[in-house]
Amino acid sequence: MMKKVLVTGGTGFIGSNLIKGLLKLNYRLTSLDNNSTGNKKNEFDGVEYIEDDITNIYKLDNDFDLCFHFAAQSRVQPSFDDPEESFRVNVFGTSKVMEWAKQNSIKVVYAGSSSKHHNPSDSPYAMYKFLGEEVCKLYKNSFNVNVEISRFYNVYGPGENIDEKFGNVIGIWSAKIKKNEPIPIVGDGEQKRDFIHVLDLVNGLIKIAESSIIHNDAWELGTGVNYSVNELFNFFSKKYDIEPIYIPDQPGNYRETLRINDDALKLLKWKPNDRLKNHIENLNL
Numbered sequence: 001m002m003k004k005v006l007v008t009g010g011t012g013f014i015g016s017n018l019i020k021g022l023l024k025l026n027y028r029l030t031s032l033d034n035n036s037t038g039n040k041k042n043e044f045d046g047v048e049y050i051e052d053d054i055t056n057i058y059k060l061d062n063d064f065d066l067c068f069h070f071a072a073q074s075r076v077q078p079s080f081d082d083p084e085e086s087f088r089v090n091v092f093g094t095s096k097v098m099e100w101a102k103q104n105s106i107k108v109v110y111a112g113s114s115s116k117h118h119n120p121s122d123s124p125y126a127m128y129k130f131l132g133e134e135v136c137k138l139y140k141n142s143f144n145v146n147v148e149i150s151r152f153y154n155v156y157g158p159g160e161n162i163d164e165k166f167g168n169v170i171g172i173w174s175a176k177i178k179k180n181e182p183i184p185i186v187g188d189g190e191q192k193r194d195f196i197h198v199l200d201l202v203n204g205l206i207k208i209a210e211s212s213i214i215h216n217d218a219w220e221l222g223t224g225v226n227y228s229v230n231e232l233f234n235f236f237s238k239k240y241d242i243e244p245i246y247i248p249d250q251p252g253n254y255r256e257t258l259r260i261n262d263d264a265l266k267l268l269k270w271k272p273n274d275r276l277k278n279h280i281e282n283l284n285l
Helices: 013-023 054-059 076-081 083-104 124-143 169-178 198-210 229-237 263-268 276-281
Strands: 004-008 028-032 047-050 066-069 107-113 147-152 154-156 183-186 195-197 219-221 244-247
Touching (some): 004 013, 013 028, 013 198, 054 083, 066 083, 076 124, 083 107, 083 124, 107 124, 107 198, 124 147, 147 198, 154 198, 169 183, 183 229, 195 198, 195 276, 198 263
Parallel strands (some): 004 066, 028 047, 066 107, 147 219, 154 195, 183 244
């Protein structure tokens, strides 16, 4: 029988790329997204799209086999602007998903964050993603919910958000280049990031979902290679005539992110690629 799959945050950057990948595997797909940061342009034929808040997940059918839980407030700086909303979505929303999964015996793949490896008190975003993981572990250990945690690093690729508030560095810079504006670099630019292409991320997520292996912590989905923001700027400057503008450092701006273990590579035979330079070379802005 064809598996019935729910993707929360299904019209967002990562969720829509996952749905595109799942369509090739002939799953029955439903998306739950309030479209606060998602985009209806990311919708595909053959998918049921429900526009509603994550806290209303209990209204959905109870016959799903699998849920990818990506609905979240997913950036550091907006979490400072509205920490209560960030808590409501990232913690309370996750608890609603876990309770729904418990009541209906549904496997969940949760989107965690590499911010877990830093001080959670550095930002509301880091704290609430940390607490989201703890909620998942609570339901896994105390209520036997089948939930696997994946940790994302700096995701880029087709369909990424170019909004300055909710986009990542590559998306924001792409928007600046289109407007012929200077490229903002936060702090000294020497902070390093593990950049993972969304297609590799999707492949890893599907492997986690289809595997029966139970991880005692989380699946780390990064390349294991990192670049400084200044190095990233140099990649862009080889193709585009751009100028940097250095702006003051921001709270929650970690000095380094890097995948900390190879469990996904060894146990799931996942093979991420360092596609960053090639991706930038092939951008058409």
